[in-house]
């Protein structure tokens with residue numbers, strides 16, 4: 532093994548620098564580290580970036596999805612359609628509010644639900660659909676809205692992976708009734724942990740703000756600002772889903788990096804696509820006709836005549852110090868959902884993608900030398916050296 536080959540290449544590395552460190556130091560020096568002015572500023576900046584009416588910061592995308600379902604009035608007796616091909620949090624949020632998870636299949640080209648796969652999963656009591664921008668590839672939302680809006684079905688966008696992607700020329704999530712975002716380090720922007728709920732409706736934003744903070748009548752920041760703290764009241768049962776000002780300070784810096792991150796990720800994705808295009812049996816994730824992906828996860832599908840299966844290629848990459856990942860999971864196969872009644876839609880494309888795809892390393896600071904090492908392993912293992 533050469534010295535270069537001995538260095539490990541991770542699937543993802545967050546891009547954090549001096550600016551984030553300085554922003555955290557400033558926040559600490561300010562004496563206010565819990566949810567406060569920096570969270571409010573991050574919400575304003577984020578809403579402007581994704582062209583959303585209102586943004587409510589949360590502790591994670593999972594808690595943002597939970598709030599989205601609550602403000603939309605979803606609960607016991609309701610069915611919510613979600614793709615099985617997603618991180619399990621998409622389905623879990625539905626379970627938290629006591630509704631039934633109904634799994635829909637995805638389109639094999641994009642890995643996303645379509646109006647047709649959602650239609651196949653509708654029941655007489657479907658009240659909401661969660662559409663995911665899987666791996667950053669924008670979901671084709673307009674036909675799904677055209678199906679759901681006349682039926683009074685709320686469409687929630689799980690945009691955990693969607694920051695920096697575009698749909699019909701606008702940022703993913705622009706104009707969404709409800710969209711949920713993640714700042715986990717595996718995603719494109721990070722605050723360590725953290726999330727955001729965006730919505731076009733002011734009443735939903737207001738209720739989400741209260742629910743994330745124990746449904747308290749006055750926020751902690753408001754109570755702190757007053758010398759004589761107002762008497763608080765709790766009109767319903769809320770949660771502690773708050774983000775801290777330390778996280779928001781990091782997020783404000785990360786937002787400024789977004790355009791540069793997207794340009795770099797798309798260039799690296801194009802390089803992967805060009806280098807692997809001629810390898811028989813491989814298919815590389817690509818932009819759909821209706822938008823551009825930030826490629827939060829760049830997956831490839833591995834099928835015959837490629838000589839290895841997905842597991843074999845993962846092992847070959849690991850042998851060369853490359854930490855790739857299995858493709859997106861299928862929630863319907865997990866013990867948490869396998870024994871439940873989750874509807875009867877066929878999930879053929881979901882099973883094919885979850886069995887055959889893997890996610891290649893792709894991160895902002897990745898060098899072309901590092902990428903060439905990954906490409907060489909995939910090509911050589913495929914007999915295309």
Ligand SMILES: *Cc1c(COP(=O)(O)O)cnc(C)c1O
Pocket residue numbers: 591592593594617618620621663665689691692712713714715725726
């Ligand atoms: C990562 C992810 C989530 C969960 O995000 P957290 O911020 O970790 O809660 C939800 N949905 C999808 C599609 C994801 O990729």
